[in-house]
Amino acid sequence: MGNNTIFYTQISSIIIYVGTVFFIYRLYVRSKDATIETLREEKEFLKTKIDELEKNTPGNILKRFSERINILENEINRLSEDKEKNKKLIEEKKGQIKKLKEKQEAMKELYIGLVCPICEAPLTQKSTEEYWGREGIEGVYEIEEYECGTVIVDGDILEKCDE
Numbered sequence: 001m002g003n004n005t006i007f008y009t010q011i012s013s014i015i016i017y018v019g020t021v022f023f024i025y026r027l028y029v030r031s032k033d034a035t036i037e038t039l040r041e042e043k044e045f046l047k048t049k050i051d052e053l054e055k056n057t058p059g060n061i062l063k064r065f066s067e068r069i070n071i072l073e074n075e076i077n078r079l080s081e082d083k084e085k086n087k088k089l090i091e092e093k094k095g096q097i098k099k100l101k102e103k104q105e106a107m108k109e110l111y112i113g114l115v116c117p118i119c120e121a122p123l124t125q126k127s128t129e130e131y132w133g134r135e136g137i138e139g140v141y142e143i144e145e146y147e148c149g150t151v152i153v154d155g156d157i158l159e160k161c162d163e
């Protein structure tokens with residue numbers, strides 16, 4: 001092998017080496033970008049899910065009912081400025097309010113034990129605690145804690161929220 005051949009062999013192996021390193025590096029960067037992209041998408045997805053869930057907590061559903069009822073009541077007030085002319089509309093809105101209130105009540109019944117009975121904040125924790133007597137466990141308390149601070153023990157309100 002002449003000097004030139006050795007030289008070119010070395011050059012080409014260096015080029016191959018550098019090329020390979022560069023190629024691997026590119027792959028690495030791309031996979032890193034891909035991972036970040038995937039994570040970002042996952043995060044977005046989870047955030048949407050959480051938003052959806054938050055929108056539909058019992059407290060928020062009941063709040064939406066109250067808001068719609070309020071809007072209708074305001075409309076009725078506005079329409080009442082010309083009672084004669086708006087008679088039919090007013091009756092319609094009153095009917096809507098009645099239906100909403102019925103639904104709201106039905107929801108409240110579904111949510112008994114899931115939302116604070118005072119302010120409708122959601123239940124955050126439900127636990128039981130045993131109480132002991134001489135013979136051992138004599139019974140169990142059921143403790144419900146709500147986001148607003150209300151604490152109910154065996155159906156009795158022990159601590160009330162501010163609202």
Ligand SMILES: [Zn+2]
Nearest residue numbers: 116119148161
């Ligand atoms: Zn409360």
